[in-house]
Amino acid sequence: MEVTLAELLGVARRRLVEAGIAEAGLDARLLVEHLTATTRADAIARPQQQVPAEAIAAVEDAVARRLAGEPVHRILGFREFYGLRLSLSAETLEPRPDTETLVEAVLPLVEAVAARSGRCRILDLGTGTGAIALALLHTVAAASAAGVDISDDALATAARNAAQLGLSGRFTPLKSNWFSEISGRFDVIVSNPPYIRSDDIGSLQPEVRDFDPRRALDGGPDGLGAYRIIAAGASGHLEPGGYVAVEIGATQKTEVQQVFQANGFVLAEARRDFGANDRVLVFARP
Known part of the structure; x- marks a missing residue:
C-alpha cells in the first residue's frame, strides 16, 4: 500500500x-521526520512523496511505544x-x-578562569549523558572536564557523546561514587544530582518515573542526600577561588543553601529556570 509523507504524519498525529x-x-x-529521514521542509514542499514500507513500519512501532507512555526522546534515542x-x-x-540554566550560570565562571589561567578544569558529578560538561566544553575551547558517574552505561554514553561532538580530547569519563575515586583539584564543580524525595x-x-533511572532521581528521604555528600567533599577538590554549582528542586533553595553553609560555603548566585522556579545555586568558599 502506498502512503505519502503527509498521510503518515496525519495518521501519527x-x-x-x-x-x-x-x-x-x-x-x-519528530518521530516521522527521524524515521523517514525527512525534514520539516520536506513535509511542506513534498508532502506527496511516497514513504518506503520499512519506514512506515518503523513509525507505526514508534507511535505504539509513545502510546504506551515511552517519552518521545527515549524512542528517538537522543535529545x-x-x-x-x-x-x-x-x-x-x-x-x-x-x-x-546551570550551564548558563557556570559559563561566565569557566570563561573567566580560562581567560585568566589559560585553562579551566571542570568536575561534573553524576555526568549521565555528559550534557553539562559537554555544553561547557563546546563553548569554551580552553576548558577540560572529568565526567563522573557510578554507572558504566552512563559513562559509555557520555564518552560516545563526547566523541560525536569532537570533544573526546578534553573530556575524561571516570567511574566513581561521587568523590571516592577522584584525585586532584578543579576550578569548577558542577552537578545535577538526584534531588527527589524517595516518597515522591x-x-x-x-x-x-517509569523511564528515567531511579538512581538519577532519588535523593533520599528528604531529597538532600547528594547535596550533603557534595558539600562535604567539594573543598578537598577545589582550587582556591573555585566554585560549586548545583541544580536544585523548585522548593529546595533554603535547605540546600543551609547544607553548603554548614560546610563553609557562601552563596554566590541563585538562578531561576524558564518557568521562574528556583533551579541553580552557585557557591564559593572564602
Missing part, C-alpha cells in the same frame, strides 16, 4: 491526539541540549531545558 498526548503534533513530527545532540541510554537521565518518586509523571 491523529493517533497521539486521540490518546490525549500533550504535545501530539510535535511528537508525531537536543544547549544546541547539542546527545545520545541517551537506559541509565542516563534525559537532559531537559531547565538544566541549561511514585507521584512523578509516568514519562519520568
Whole structure:
C-alpha cells in the first residue's frame, strides 16, 4: 500500500491526539521526520512523496511505544541540549531545558578562569549523558572536564557523546561514587544530582518515573542526600577561588543553601529556570 509523507504524519498525529498526548503534533513530527529521514521542509514542499514500507513500519512501532507512555526522546534515542545532540541510554537521565540554566550560570565562571589561567578544569558529578560538561566544553575551547558517574552505561554514553561532538580530547569519563575515586583539584564543580524525595518518586509523571533511572532521581528521604555528600567533599577538590554549582528542586533553595553553609560555603548566585522556579545555586568558599 502506498502512503505519502503527509498521510503518515496525519495518521501519527491523529493517533497521539486521540490518546490525549500533550504535545501530539510535535511528537508525531519528530518521530516521522527521524524515521523517514525527512525534514520539516520536506513535509511542506513534498508532502506527496511516497514513504518506503520499512519506514512506515518503523513509525507505526514508534507511535505504539509513545502510546504506551515511552517519552518521545527515549524512542528517538537522543535529545537536543544547549544546541547539542546527545545520545541517551537506559541509565542516563534525559537532559531537559531547565538544566541549561546551570550551564548558563557556570559559563561566565569557566570563561573567566580560562581567560585568566589559560585553562579551566571542570568536575561534573553524576555526568549521565555528559550534557553539562559537554555544553561547557563546546563553548569554551580552553576548558577540560572529568565526567563522573557510578554507572558504566552512563559513562559509555557520555564518552560516545563526547566523541560525536569532537570533544573526546578534553573530556575524561571516570567511574566513581561521587568523590571516592577522584584525585586532584578543579576550578569548577558542577552537578545535577538526584534531588527527589524517595516518597515522591511514585507521584512523578509516568514519562519520568517509569523511564528515567531511579538512581538519577532519588535523593533520599528528604531529597538532600547528594547535596550533603557534595558539600562535604567539594573543598578537598577545589582550587582556591573555585566554585560549586548545583541544580536544585523548585522548593529546595533554603535547605540546600543551609547544607553548603554548614560546610563553609557562601552563596554566590541563585538562578531561576524558564518557568521562574528556583533551579541553580552557585557557591564559593572564602
